[in-house]
Amino acid sequence: xxxxxxxxxxxxxxxxxxxxxxxxxxxxxxxxxxxxxxxxxxxxxxxxxxxxxxxxxxxxxxxxxxxxxxxxxxxxxxxxxxxxxxxxxxxxxxxxxxxxxxxxxxxxxxxxxxxxxxxx
Amino acid sequence: xxxxxxxxxxxxxxxxxxxxxxxxxxxxxxxxxxxxxxxxxxxxxxxxxxxxxxxxxxxxxxxxxxxxxxxxxxxxxxxxxxxxxxxxxxxxxxxxxxxxxxxxxxxxxxxxxxxxxxxxxxxxxxxxxxxxxxxxxxxxxxxxxxxxxxxxxxxxxxxxxxxxxxxxxxxxxxxxxxxxxxxxxxxxxxxxxxxxxxxxxxxxxxxxxxxxxxxxxxxxxxxxxxxxxxxxxxxxxxxxxxxxxxxxxxxxxxxxxxxxxxxxxxxxxxxxxxxxxxxxxxxxxxxxxxxxxxxxxxxxxxxxxxxxxxxxxxxxxx
Numbered sequence: 001x002x003x004x005x006x007x008x009x010x011x012x013x014x015x016x017x018x019x020x021x022x023x024x025x026x027x028x029x030x031x032x033x034x035x036x037x038x039x040x041x042x043x044x045x046x047x048x049x050x051x052x053x054x055x056x057x058x059x060x061x062x063x064x065x066x067x068x069x070x071x072x073x074x075x076x077x078x079x080x081x082x083x084x085x086x087x088x089x090x091x092x093x094x095x096x097x098x099x100x101x102x103x104x105x106x107x108x109x110x111x112x113x114x115x116x117x118x119x120x
Numbered sequence: 121x122x123x124x125x126x127x128x129x130x131x132x133x134x135x136x137x138x139x140x141x142x143x144x145x146x147x148x149x150x151x152x153x154x155x156x157x158x159x160x161x162x163x164x165x166x167x168x169x170x171x172x173x174x175x176x177x178x179x180x181x182x183x184x185x186x187x188x189x190x191x192x193x194x195x196x197x198x199x200x201x202x203x204x205x206x207x208x209x210x211x212x213x214x215x216x217x218x219x220x221x222x223x224x225x226x227x228x229x230x231x232x233x234x235x236x237x238x239x240x241x242x243x244x245x246x247x248x249x250x251x252x253x254x255x256x257x258x259x260x261x262x263x264x265x266x267x268x269x270x271x272x273x274x275x276x277x278x279x280x281x282x283x284x285x286x287x288x289x290x291x292x293x294x295x296x297x298x299x300x301x302x303x304x305x306x307x308x309x310x311x312x313x314x315x316x317x318x319x320x321x322x323x324x325x326x327x328x329x330x331x332x333x334x335x336x337x338x339x340x341x342x343x344x345x346x347x348x349x350x351x352x353x354x355x356x357x358x359x360x361x362x363x364x365x366x367x368x369x370x371x372x373x374x375x376x377x378x379x380x381x382x383x384x385x386x387x388x389x390x391x392x393x394x395x396x397x398x399x400x401x402x403x404x405x406x407x408x409x410x411x412x413x414x415x416x417x418x419x420x421x422x423x424x425x426x427x428x429x430x431x432x433x434x435x436x437x438x
């Protein structure tokens with residue numbers, strides 16, 4: 001079964017990182033991706049640009065409404081995600097715990113509503 | 121770091137100061153998750169960035185945590201002293217736990233020969249046991265870490281697969297570390313005050329005796345686990361005991377021993393699942409064993425352990 005791990009953290013802190021700190025963070029994520037792939041549980045990942053680059057779009061009464069910025073203005077922002085294959089929540093949690101974001105932010109774990117094997 | 125090199129280390133700083141520092145780092149008011157990093161930084165001078173990588177935290181976050189902890193020590197005026205006799209035993213426990221935290225942390229992507237922070241843990245435990253000569257548990261921890269250091273090369277094979285202690289090639293065990301472990305354990309024994317680390321070291325010692333006797337004394341190990349459980353009842357120890365019971369008295373007995381663990385806990389605890397799968401396979405229930413191996417594998421993020429479980433599972437025929 002598919003789970004998506006949404007990574008939330010404070011972007012301002014991330015933006016303030018020195019180059020060698022940034023490098024260290026990148027290599028940690030690299031190692032995490034390698035571990036997920038090696039275990040055969042990796043499905044997908046993305047690292048998103050900061051929330052200031054977000055655009056919101058909706059259609060109301062037939063008219064398109066576009067707004068600048070993310071959905072919610074919160075202390076932690078969505079910075080990226082991982083999609084993994086896991087048979088149950090405990091397994092998904094075991095991997096979420098190894099995600100670097102869990103140690104400086106929050107990882108939201110959401111199960112997929114699409115049946116086993118269904119790909120997007 | 122060899123046992124001989126360890127014995128020859130010249131410390132520089134006055135011994136008392138470093139012990140006081142360790143007690144400060146492991147003070148109850150310090151968050152337990154920062155005690156180990158704090159000790160590594162302040163006593164051993166490790167870089168916050170190196171500590172951060174092992175603990176899976178960005179270096180900026182680790183640096184921040186360390187700064188906060190040190191600020192707390194200053195603001196709350198945590199005393200820079202070896203604690204009073206009356207609280208020494210429990211405070212020593214906190215120090216030893218923090219030291220063990222350096223050794224026991226499972227880093228992602230570990231390979232054969234990886235040293236991680238085991239040497240640092242050994243060094244810290246050596247300081248503790250030399251400066252607290254009347255205390256048995258520092259000796260116990262020192263022994264435990266020595267036995268584990270001795271087996272480091274044999275723990276993961278060339279293909280990156282975990283090898284259980286009872287199957288390791290004793291020829292790859294380091295004799296220097298083993299002798300140090302046995303010597304420390306003997307010294308602890310004389311003090312006649314059993315404790316968690318002494319018992320865990322005794323269990324390791326029993327395993328390592330296989331190099332002399334050619335076999336593992338499983339009934340002795342069962343007894344030692346029972347002693348450990350009486351002192352520090354944990355699910356981990358209960359599972360390990362059940363595994364030893366299985367080896368000593370047969371799969372049926374082992375499976376029964378596993379049943380003493382609350383089923384809801386057991387089905388989410390990776391070691392319990394791995395042990396159960398193995399015992400089921402010994403009993404010949406291969407289909408069920410494979411299902412339980414799958415459940416264990418799903419919870420296993422450590423690659424060498426996972427490969428080991430996959431290997432065991434794939435060997436089973438219906």
